[in-house]
Every structure is written in structure tokens, then in C-alpha cells.
Amino acid sequence: MWTWQHVLTTVFGGLIFPLMIGLVWGKLAEDFKSFGGVLAGFFIVGTIWLLNHGIGLMYEPQMAGDLPGPWSDMALVAFWGLFVADLFEGKKIDWESLLGGVLGGVLGGILLFAMV
Amino acid sequence: MNFNKILIGMCAGAFAGFGVFTIWPSCLARWNWLGGWLAAGIIITSAWLINHYVGAMPNKGNYAWIDMALSIWLAALLGGLVVLDPVEGLQRAAYGLLHGANLGGALLTILFQLIGATIAGYFLYYLRRNDA
Numbered sequence: 001m002w003t004w005q006h007v008l009t010t011v012f013g014g015l016i017f018p019l020m021i022g023l024v025w026g027k028l029a030e031d032f033k034s035f036g037g038v039l040a041g042f043f044i045v046g047t048i049w050l051l052n053h054g055i056g057l058m059y060e061p062q063m064a065g066d067l068p069g070p071w072s073d074m075a076l077v078a079f080w081g082l083f084v085a086d087l088f089e090g091k092k093i094d095w096e097s098l099l100g101g102v103l104g105g106v107l108g109g110i111l112l113f114a115m116v
Numbered sequence: 117m118n119f120n121k122i123l124i125g126m127c128a129g130a131f132a133g134f135g136v137f138t139i140w141p142s143c144l145a146r147w148n149w150l151g152g153w154l155a156a157g158i159i160i161t162s163a164w165l166i167n168h169y170v171g172a173m174p175n176k177g178n179y180a181w182i183d184m185a186l187s188i189w190l191a192a193l194l195g196g197l198v199v200l201d202p203v204e205g206l207q208r209a210a211y212g213l214l215h216g217a218n219l220g221g222a223l224l225t226i227l228f229q230l231i232g233a234t235i236a237g238y239f240l241y242y243l244r245r246n247d248a
Contacts, residue, residue: 007228014232015239022240034169038161046156054149058229062221069211071192072222075136077233078185084237086180089244094179100122101173101182104129105190111134112195113214116206 006059013057017048017074018081049074121174128172132163132184133191141199141209163188193222 024044028036052058052074062069079101087093139159143151167173167184175182196212211217 002224010225010228011232011235014229015236016232018233018236019239022236023243029169034165037164037169038157041161041164042153042157045160046153049152049156050149054152058225060222060225062218062225063210067211067217068209069196069215069217070194070213070219070222071137071197071210072225072229073136073189073192074229075185075188075192076226077229077236079183079189080230081233081236081240082181082183084234085240085244088238088241091178091180094174094176094182096117096122097125097174097176097179097182098186100125101129101184101186102190103122103126104131104173104184104187105133106194107126107130108133108137108187108191109194109212109214111130112137112191112198113212115138115195115198116208 002059002061009057010059013052013074014077014081017052017077018085020044020048021078022082022085118174125167125173128163128167129184129187130191132159132167133187133195135159135163136188137192137195138198138200141197142201145199146202 021040021044025037025040028040030036032039058072058074060072063071136159140152140155143155143158145151147154163184168175173182173184192210192212194212194214196215196217197209198206199209200206213219
């Protein structure tokens with residue numbers, strides 16, 4: 001069951017991840033090129049994954065029971081945070097890459113569905 | 117519309133989504149928290165190199181940024197999670213919408229994630245505007 005604690009931790013988990021990516025990832029990639037991405041992968045995504053899905057700031061009650069799912073990954077907040085940050089700035093939506101991203105998700109989902 | 121770019125973005129996005137939700141649960145099952153932390157560095161970095169460092173995800177400069185995370189999130193939502201268990205072998209850890217899982221169970225999580233992410237997006241916008 002959802003409680004106010006779960007609401008608070010889920011919102012905070014959704015806040016911290018895109019904020020860290022937006023503030024740090026670009027600078028790491030700027031300073032260290034591709035190796036900056038390696039550092040960012042470990043120290044931003046890895047560490048915040050420990051918070052969000054390790055300790056469990058993001059509450060996912062649908063994962064209990066015999067038929068767990070669907071899983072709403074913290075990737076959603078990474079996409080949405082960076083996306084709306086640009087929308088606030090007044091940038092337009094690039095439907096071409098949005099379509100590419102959605103189709104990628106559908107193909108990945110089909111592969112995961114078909115695997116086991 | 118450039119279909120080749122969309123197609124490349126689709127394949128690279130599928131690599132990210134499929135890779136994350138096979139490798140990540142498997143590393144977690146084998147090496148616990150350390151495995152999950154290492155999995156982030158391994159698969160997210162590999163996918164980022166392809167999607168955003170080389171630029172397979174066709175982002176253009178003056179448009180809103182589409183992150184490969186969109187593909188990753190959607191892949192798990194649709195296809196669930198697959199784990200290579202050290203004892204029981206390859207098996208399913210969670211079901212997705214393609215299996216008929218009920219989206220309603222995840223809706224509140226998605227809603228509060230989006231609220232948090234929107235606040236973060238505003239912070240980022242605010243910081244960038246004041247830094248520039």
C-alpha cells in the first residue's frame with residue numbers, strides 16, 4: 001500500500017536522478033570524452049540505482065505477488081527530466097528521435113518478451 | 117523524416133533496453149549490491165557510447181533531448197525482466213505489458229516519478245538559465 005513516505009521517497013528518487021545526470025554527466029564527457037561516460041555510468045547511474053532500486057526509494061508495489069510487473073524503471077525519470085528541462089527552455093520536440101527511442105523500446109521489449 | 121536514422125536509433129535503443137534488463141538483474145542475482153553497481157557502469161556506459169557518444173540516437177542540437185533512457189524504460193515496461201540466476205539458470209523476474217501485466221499497478225509509481233522528474237527538469241532549466 002502507498003503511504004506518504006512512499007510518495008515522498010518516490011518523488012525524491014525521481015528528482016535526484018535527472019538532476020545528477022543533467023549537472024554532472026555533460027561535464028564529465030566534456031572533460032574526459034568517452035572515459036567521462038564510463039565514470040558517469042558507474043558513479044551517477046550505479047550509485048543512484050543503489051538508492052532508487054537497491055534501497056528502494058522508488059516504491060513499486062506491483063512487484064509483489066506471483067505475477068510481478070510491469071516494472072517502471074528509474075530510466076523514465078532520466079528521460080523525462082532532461083526532456084522537460086529542454087521544453088522549459090523553449091526547445092521543440094524532435095519527433096524523429098522520439099520515434100527512434102519509442103521503437104527502440106518496443107523492439108527491446110519484444111526481445112525481452114521472447115527470451116524466456 | 118530520415119528512416120535510416122530512425123532505424124539506427126531503434127536498433128541502438130533496443131540494445132540499451134534489452135542489455136540493461138538482462139545484464140542488470142543477472143549481475144544483481146550473482147553479486148548482490150556490488151553487482152548492481154557494476155552493471156550500471158558496464159551496460160549503461162556501453163549503451164551510452166553507442167547512443168549518445170557516437171550518436172546513434174538521432175538527437176539534433178536545437179531540439180529537446182531524447183535520452184536512450186526512454187527506450188530502456190519502455191523495454192522493461194513492455195517485456196519485463198530476465199535474470200540469469202546462479203542456481204536456477206535463465207528465468208523471468210518480472211512480466212511486462214506484452215505478457216498481459218496490468219499497467220494499473222505501476223501507474224502511481226509512474227505518476228510520482230514524473231512529478232519528481234518534472235521538478236528536476238525545472239531545477240536544471242533554472243540553473244542553466246542562471247549560469248549562462
